[in-house]
Amino acid sequence: MKPYIFITRKLPEQVVARLTEKYEVKMWDKEDEAVPRDRLLLEAKKADALLTMLSDSIDEELLSVGEKLKLIANLAVGYDNINVKAAAEKGILVTNTPDVLTDTTADLTFGLLLATARRLVEAAEFVKEGKWQSWSPLLLAGHDVHHKTIGVVGMGSIGETVAKRAKGFDMNILYHNRSRKPKAEEDLGAVYCSFEEILSQSDFIVCLTPLTNETKNLFNQESFKKMKKSAIFINASRGAVVNEKDLYEALINGEIAAVGLDVFEKEPISANHPLLQLPNVVALPHIGSASIETRTEMMHLCLENIDLVLSGKKPKTPVTH
Ligand code: GLV
Ligand code: GLV
Secondary structure, eight states, rough: OOHHHHHEEOOOOOGGGGGTTTEEEOOSSSSOOOOOOOHHHHHHHHHHHEEEETSOOOOEEEEEEEEOEEEEEESSSOTTTTOHHHHHHHTEEEEOOOSSTHHHHHHHHHHHHHHHHHHHHHHHOOOOOOOOOOOOOOTTTOOOTTTSEEESSSSSHHHHHHHHHHTTTOEEEEEOSSSSSSHHHHHHOOOEEOHHHOOOOOOOEOOOOOTEEETOBBBHHHHHHOOTTTTTEOOOGGGGBBBBHHHHHHHHHTTTSSEEEESSSSOOTTOHHHGOOTTTTEEEEOTTTTHHHHHHHHHHHHHHHHHHHHHOOOOOOOOOO
């Protein structure tokens, strides 16, 4: 019997085709809807490998039913949706998709920063809604990006790549991370700072840290109060790193100027969420790595990891913890 692979979302047939000779491959048949939990549990029971999305909760219960399960290949660099410790205890490998999405995610993050600072979404809607009556000196005037100070919180590969883009905009670069980044310091002039220094000195605070017990709720009432009133906050990591209620309060009280969010505490965020009613909030539907090229590469990397592990070899991009 061929080993069985279950993919929790509909992916392009031609991408998956490379594995169908060697393996029995089944996909959840919807592209825009997550596989129901009971179906996922049934599949986990049968599967040798699962290819999962960041929207699937791979918890202890699911890992326990996976009697034959050898690998969870997550289609994301983040893996906070997986109980990695429980997986390790059961001898189940976990892989993610680092590196292939770094430039693409950095592009989106910097694009979101530009869009938020220069009010691009608001301005584009203004024109399309027929509101443009005349040119005027301060019409939709935003904030400059060039020569300002950016503070990157979470200086992994994506953080460093955002910093590289910031250098091209002549920005002053600060960063905070668990470990120092000598190469970024040397190449980009990035300056290591405490979290508090980042908050008080940055014009743009860009969150790219993974979601862990330490970073959950990192950006809260206290953090927003320490920011400049003119500060613009960008989050392209995970929603739960931010306390959205506190963020909302900070915006309506004028404690910070604007925010650009690609991620939310609960995804999808509901259209009537208070944050989405504010003009100085730019919101995107978690599209950091969403270019056709990069998403396709991520899928191929997941399939490669699955093929390696099911052939008794080491995966290319294991999650280490
Ligand atoms: C996306 O958020 C990812 O972790 O790849
Ligand atoms: C903090 O930002 C960290 O990555 O440790």
